[in-house]
Amino acid sequence: MHELTPVLSTVTASFLASFVEVVEAFTIVLAVGVTRGWRPALTGAASALAVLAALVLAFGPLLALVPITLLQFVVGVLLVLFGMRWLRKAILRSAGVIALRDEEAAFSRETDALSRQANDRRAGYLAGVAAFKAVLLEGVEVVFIVIAVGAAHGQTLQAGFGALAAVVLVMLIGLAVHRPLARVPENALKFAVGLMLTSFGVFWTGEGLGAEWPGEDFALLAIFAIIAAASLAMVRWLRNSCAAPAEGIAR
Incomplete structure (x- = not known):
């Protein structure tokens, strides 16, 4: 059990983080496919x-040249910063300070934008660029998470399997329903991923410092x-803080 704990936590963090990113990329690719055709x-x-694979092949082997304690420290600090970014947004959304992400709305915005390009000679090219940018931007975060959560303890392969499972699952569900995955509890997943990445970061920063x-x-x-x-205490505090002014106005 002691040996399984880091493996399970690595695979889980990689799977959940990749799942969220792939859902967001899939929404854009689906909008392009439905509006401008599946070829672009x-x-x-x-x-x-292909670009993401090249990045992994180019930079992945370089990690073996970095001393493990330095790697743990650098990866730990980056994971804390990265995880806190996810956690901050999830806390604000849970407290109602900012709106939840709506995949149906994102899909509608993208299809509207692509429809307005219908008379442009470059419509097919622009649609392909939109799909490229969506997959690349979300994919870079997936690659970073896979390398970060796996490299510090030599579990990049396990983290990669977690990410691959998320990609396959989203693709299968998305192709089956042929619509944005709006019912996925995305903010809850981002909350969990933010907690996991921040926890990994704190743990590995400590290990890197000895x-x-x-x-x-x-x-x-x-x-x-x-x-x-x-984090949950912060959500409750923010909800109460936002509710107090509203009650004062109502009175």
Whole structure:
């Protein structure tokens, strides 16, 4: 069980983070396919995947040249920053400070924009570029997460399997329903991913600095619980803060 804990946490973090990113990219690719045809949609998506594969092949082997403690520290700091960005948005959305992301609305905006380009001679090219940008931008985050959560403990392959499973699952569901995956609890997933990435970051930053965590890998669970409790308390505080002015106005 002790050996399975880091593997399961790595695969889970990679799967959930990749699932969220792939859902967002799929919405754009689907809009391109429905509006301008599947040829530019699939061409743009495939081109982006090729670029991402080249990035992994180019930079992946370089990680083996970095001392493990330095790698853990750098990856840990980056994961804290990256995870906190996800966590901040998830907290604000959960508290009602900013609106939840709506995949149906995003799909409508993209199809409207593509429809307005119908008379443009470059319509097919622009549609392909839209699919390319969507897959590349979301894919870069997936690649970073896979490398980051896997590299510090030599589990890049396991993290890659988690990401691949997310891609396959989204593609199968999306192609089956042929519509945006609007019912996916995206903010809840982003909240969980933010917690996991931040927890990994804190843990690996400590390891990179030479800290010995009580319980070794099991310390991840304690770090996760502390960050989750603090985040939920912040959501409650923000909700109460937003509700107080509204009650004052109502009176």
